Amino acid sequence: MKIEEQKELISEFKHLELLANQIVEGFISGMHKSPFHGFSAEFAEHKVYNVGESTKHIDWKLFAKTDRLYTKRFEEDTNLRCHIIIDNSSSMHYPKLEDKEKFHHNKIGFSVLASAVLMNILKKQRDAIGLSVFSETYEYYAPEKGSDRHHRMILNALENLLEKPKVKKSTDTITFLHQIAEKIHRRSMIILFTDMFQSGDEEKLFTALQHLKHNKHKVVLFHVIDNKTELHFDFDNAPRKFIDMETSDEVNIFADNVKSEYEKGVNSYFKKLALTCSQNKIKYVPVGVADSFDKVLTTYLVEKQNFG
Numbered sequence: 072m073k074i075e076e077q078k079e080l081i082s083e084f085k086h087l088e089l090l091a092n093q094i095v096e097g098f099i100s101g102m103h104k105s106p107f108h109g110f111s112a113e114f115a116e117h118k119v120y121n122v123g124e125s126t127k128h129i130d131w132k133l134f135a136k137t138d139r140l141y142t143k144r145f146e147e148d149t150n151l152r153c154h155i156i157i158d159n160s161s162s163m164h165y166p167k168l169e170d171k172e173k174f175h176h177n178k179i180g181f182s183v184l185a186s187a188v189l190m191n192i193l194k195k196q197r198d199a200i201g202l203s204v205f206s207e208t209y210e211y212y213a214p215e216k217g218s219d220r221h222h223r224m225i226l227n228a229l230e231n232l233l234e235k236p237k238v239k240k241s242t243d244t245i246t247f248l249h250q251i252a253e254k255i256h257r258r259s260m261i262i263l264f265t266d267m268f269q270s271g272d273e274e275k276l277f278t279a280l281q282h283l284k285h286n287k288h289k290v291v292l293f294h295v296i297d298n299k300t301e302l303h304f305d306f307d308n309a310p311r312k313f314i315d316m317e318t319s320d321e322v323n324i325f326a327d328n329v330k331s332e333y334e335k336g337v338n339s340y341f342k343k344l345a346l347t348c349s350q351n352k353i354k355y356v357p358v359g360v361a362d363s364f365d366k367v368l369t370t371y372l373v374e375k376q377n378f379g
Contacts, residue, residue, distance in 0.1 A: 087230050091187035095195075098368050118142055119376050151198040151375060152215040154255050155186045158265035159232055160206040160242035166297050166360075174233055178295045181360045182264035183229045185293065185367045189262065192371065194222055201255075202228060205247035206240040212251075215259060244269040248279035260289045260378055262371070266301075267294055267344060277347045284351065289378050291354040291370060294344070298359040302337060304330045 120129060120140035128142040157163075163179040175184040186202070193200045194217075201215035202225045211228050213221070244265065255261065261283050269276050283290045299305045306326035313322050341357070348355035356370050 086226075087184065087187050088191070088226055091184065091191045094184075094188050094364050095191045095368070098365060151193070151196070151378070152201070152257055152259040153189070153193055153198060154201040154203065154215055154251075154259050154261050155189065156203045156205070156248075156251060156261065156263045156265075157182050157186060157232070158206070158242060158244065158263075159204050159210060159240070160268075161240045162242070162266055162268045163295070166300065176360050178266055178297065178360055179232060181358070182293075182295055183232050185264065185358075185364055186262075187226060187229055188364050188368065189371055190222060190225065192368070193217075200225060201259075203247075203251045203254075204228070204232065205243070205251075207243050209247050209250060212254065214254075215257075242269050245272075245275050245279045249282050252279075252282040252285060255288065256286065258287050260291065260374065262291045262293065264293045264295055266296055273343070277351075280348070280353060281351050284353065289354075289374060291356065291374055292348060293367065293370075294341070294355065294357045296357065296359060298361065302334075302341075302359075304333045304337075 118141065120126075120142050124142065130141050133139075133141050157179075159179060163182065164177060166177050168174065168177055168180075174180040190200050197217060199215040199217040200222065202211060202213045203209070204211040213225055213228070244267075248263075263283070267276075280290070280292070296302055304326060308325050308327040310323060310325055313324065345355045345357075347353075354370065354374055356366065358366055
């Protein structure tokens with residue numbers, strides 16, 4: 072897709088921030104049907120009451136409406152620090168978008184819009200946000216801050232990920248996850264968007280994920296994939312040329328000849344990844360590029376409630 076077409080798709084909603092706000096507002100308006108009933112009316116002003124906390128600031132009027140305990144939120148309560156990490160390697164620019172297809176229907180577009188959606192909520196709750204972007208280099212870093220200027224700077228960096236021409240970029244996930252872990256000194260929630268297609272030693276990759284948890288950080292891994300082709304290998308059986316987006320290696324095959332073995336290998340890797348994350352208390356959440364953003368938002372809200 073040409074840069075001009077990509078910009079046109081974003082400009083349908085004027086800019087990324089407006090689209091993110093529309094998604095968040097739609098999610099909040101539907102909260103009365105979800106386990107978060109009660110948040111929609113007073114979203115930025117309340118938080119869930121935890122057993123053992125002082126009852127001094129419980130909002131009893133809201134309790135009467137929702138039958139749930141919430142405490143009134145004060146400026147000093149809203150001090151979450153969140154650092155978003157985006158893998159910008161070439162494999163994250165898959166699948167190739169057709170004309171007029173939504174920009175967030177590939178992995179990098181989904182990750183960018185999901186990040187903007189999370190930033191919208193963080194801004195509403197006056198929390199601090201930081202951003203790291205990596206591929207074969209550490210492309211971008213911004214520390215956690217909460218100002219409007221900082222927020223717009225990060226939104227601009229996200230939009231640039233969509234507007235820059237795609238070049239072949241490999242992934243050095245292991246190196247940069249270690250570097251990012253060392254940069255985040257104060258206890259934070261770390262949210263990682265990646266397809267986890269890292270060639271090399273799996274154990275070293277898992278060690279890098281574990282490193283993100285040092286300093287008692289909470290880590291959420293959104294495993295971004297195209298379910299149709301990357302998980303289920305859903306292709307017709309015409310002869311096809313498959314090209315590695317990072318190495319340019321090519322292989323000519325009939326999809327049906329390898330579908331069974333491919334799916335077996337992918338499922339095995341995904342299960343190992345989920346198990347390793349569980350063992351290391353990393354929240355593992357697979358998301359498809361065709362999915363809504365509700366899973367991302369719900370995961371964030373649940374993890375924030377548990378981030379004491």
